[in-house]
Amino acid sequence: MAPDVEMPAPSRRDATPNPFTGLVTKAAKDGKRYDLPGRFSLTPYEGRKGACEAFTVVGKLHAAGRSAGVKLNVRRFDTNGQGCRITFKVVK
Numbered sequence: 377m378a379p380d381v382e383m384p385a386p387s388r389r390d391a392t393p394n395p396f397t398g399l400v401t402k403a404a405k406d407g408k409r410y411d412l413p414g415r416f417s418l419t420p421y422e423g424r425k426g427a428c429e430a431f432t433v434v435g436k437l438h439a440a441g442r443s444a445g446v447k448l449n450v451r452r453f454d455t456n457g458q459g460c461r462i463t464f465k466v467v468k
Contacts, residue, residue: 394439394440394443396433397443400437400441400444400448401444407465409464409465410463411462412463412464415459416460416461417429417458417459418455418458419458430459433462434450434462437464438450449466450463450464451464
């Protein structure tokens with residue numbers, strides 16, 4: 377590669393590792409359903425109509441599943457107006 381060509385800086389998406397990768401690989405081995413601890417907000421982010429904390433967590437779970445080579449069933453449960461709990465299971 378030519379020394380005068382600049383490489384683009386890694387994007388924010390590439391900079392942080394997925395925190396759920398280890399949990400998804402563990403779930404792929406034993407096949408159990410996992411409930412994530414705590415509640416996740418359903419309140420939209422500032423200036424974002426369709427994005428919230430719960431949907432971000434669901435997206436990260438699916439991304440971890442893709443990197444592990446498995447598919448996930450992700451469910452929201454125990455919802456109220458402010459938040460929900462999330463559970464997932466590896467689909468065989």
